[in-house]
Amino acid sequence: MLLTAAGLAAGVALVPGRSGDLIVVFSGEMKGYLSPCGCTKPMLGGIARRGAVIERLARGERPILLENGDLTAADGRQDELKAETIADAFGAMGYDAVGLGEKDLELGEEFLQAIQARTSARLICANLTDTAGRRLFARSVTLQRRIGGVRRTVVVSAVMARRQLAPEGFRISDPAEALKPLARAGDVRILLFHGRRQDAEALVRKVPGFSLMVYAHGPDTPAPPVRIGSTTLACSGTSGKYLGVARLSASGTVRSVSSVALGESVGTNSRIEAIRRAYLARVASENLLDMAPRSPLPAGAAYAGTEACKACHSDAHRVWSGSSHARAMGTLRAAGQDRDPECVPCHAVGVAHEGGYLDGKLPSLAHVGCESCHGPSARHVEDQGIRPPRGGPASCSPCHVPAHSPKFRYETYWSKVRH
Known part of the structure; x- marks a missing residue:
C-alpha cells in the first residue's frame, strides 16, 4: 500500500491504484477562497480548477466528493454570498456531503437550512443539535458504489470536536457517543471529523471501524496520512488549494492517499467558472466595496x-x-x-x-x-x-x-x- 501526501503541481496524475477502486475526493476549511489568491506564483486554488480536476476523475467510476467544514470565515454579507456560491458549485460538481465546522455554525441555523435547500450536497453532523436536543442536520449519507466490480454500501458520517465552542442556539455532544450507532453501518465507512489531528487519533481509538477519517485544523498544505489500526487519517490542507484523493478497495482498505495541487495547469471548468463570475457580479451589484467599514484619519x-x-x-x-x-x-x-x-x-x-x-x-x-x-x-x-x-x-x-x-x-x- 502506498500512502503519500506529495502535492502534484501539474495535472491529476495520481499515485497508482487499481482499476475499480473507490475514489474519494476530500478537502476542508475553504475559508471562502473561491479564486486563486496571492502575489507569488504559482497561485493555487479556486473552485473552477477544482471543478476541472473533479470532471477528469469522474470519467471512470463516480468518485465520492466530500468537504470537511468551514466553507467561509462567516464574516458578514460577503461570506453569505460565498456560502451560496459554494453551495451552487458543489451542486454542479455533484458533491455528496459537507461536514459542518464551527465557522459554518456562525452563519446561523436559518441560513444553513437555506443553503441545504439550495444544493444537492448534504450538510451532515451527527453530534449537532439545537439547545433543546432537536437534530438539525442528517448524521450521515448512505451511498451505493461499485468497487472492484462489487456493489457496496458506503456510509459517510460527520462529527465536530466537542472542544469547539458552539454559537448560540447550537449544542455539540460527545462525538464518540454520536458515532457508535454508525461505526458498523454499511460496508465501507468514512468519517469527516472537524477537529485537530490529536483529537482525531483519540476518537478513532474510541470508535474504530472507519476506513478513512478526514480531519481538520491541520497545516495549510496536505499532511502525511497516518494509519491507526484499520483507519487512515488524512488532511488536505486549507483554503481550497489542494484536493485529497484516497483510493479504497471493496473491503474498505485504503490503498493510497495523494493530493492534487490546484495550479494553473489543471485548467478550469467553464460551468464552475460561470458560477464564480456570477458571485463577483453579485458582490459588485451590492456595492460591497463602498459599504466596507472605514476608519477616520x-x-x-x-x-x-x-x-x-x-x-x-x-x-x-x-x-x-x-x-x-x-x-x-x-x-x-x-x-x-x-x-x-x-x-x-x-x-x-x-x-x-x-x-x-x-x-x-x-x-x-x-x-x-x-x-x-x-x-x-x-x-x-x-x-x-x-x-x-x-x-x-x-x-x-x-x-x-x-x-x-x-x-x-x-x-x-x-x-x-x-x-
Whole structure:
C-alpha cells in the first residue's frame, strides 16, 4: 500500500491504484477562497480548477466528493454570498456531503437550512443539535458504489470536536457517543471529523471501524496520512488549494492517499467558472466595496495621490512606475475582482480609511502607491517640512502575509523597488 501526501503541481496524475477502486475526493476549511489568491506564483486554488480536476476523475467510476467544514470565515454579507456560491458549485460538481465546522455554525441555523435547500450536497453532523436536543442536520449519507466490480454500501458520517465552542442556539455532544450507532453501518465507512489531528487519533481509538477519517485544523498544505489500526487519517490542507484523493478497495482498505495541487495547469471548468463570475457580479451589484467599514484619519490628514509626489520625487516615481505595484489594480481588473472588498485593500491606497480609494472613484489612489507605505501625505505636499513616515517591513506585512505571499522576504522585495 502506498500512502503519500506529495502535492502534484501539474495535472491529476495520481499515485497508482487499481482499476475499480473507490475514489474519494476530500478537502476542508475553504475559508471562502473561491479564486486563486496571492502575489507569488504559482497561485493555487479556486473552485473552477477544482471543478476541472473533479470532471477528469469522474470519467471512470463516480468518485465520492466530500468537504470537511468551514466553507467561509462567516464574516458578514460577503461570506453569505460565498456560502451560496459554494453551495451552487458543489451542486454542479455533484458533491455528496459537507461536514459542518464551527465557522459554518456562525452563519446561523436559518441560513444553513437555506443553503441545504439550495444544493444537492448534504450538510451532515451527527453530534449537532439545537439547545433543546432537536437534530438539525442528517448524521450521515448512505451511498451505493461499485468497487472492484462489487456493489457496496458506503456510509459517510460527520462529527465536530466537542472542544469547539458552539454559537448560540447550537449544542455539540460527545462525538464518540454520536458515532457508535454508525461505526458498523454499511460496508465501507468514512468519517469527516472537524477537529485537530490529536483529537482525531483519540476518537478513532474510541470508535474504530472507519476506513478513512478526514480531519481538520491541520497545516495549510496536505499532511502525511497516518494509519491507526484499520483507519487512515488524512488532511488536505486549507483554503481550497489542494484536493485529497484516497483510493479504497471493496473491503474498505485504503490503498493510497495523494493530493492534487490546484495550479494553473489543471485548467478550469467553464460551468464552475460561470458560477464564480456570477458571485463577483453579485458582490459588485451590492456595492460591497463602498459599504466596507472605514476608519477616520488623524485630524488634518488626507491623501494626495501618487501623481502629487512625482514633481519632487521623480526618480522614486520612475522606479515605482516600473514595478508591479504600479499595476496592482490592473491585475484585479483582469481577474474581474476590482470591486471585491477582500482584494482591493491590497491593490489601492487607503481603502480602510475615510478619504481613501473608492469603487471606480479617486483614480489617483488606484494601485499600490506612495501613500500605501508612507501614509496620507497631503500636508507634506503643501509643506515639505512635514515629513511623512518612512516605509519599512511594517508597511508590507498587512498584505504580504504567508498565505498570499509565501516567498516574501523584505530585503529581497525591497531591492526590486529601492528608491
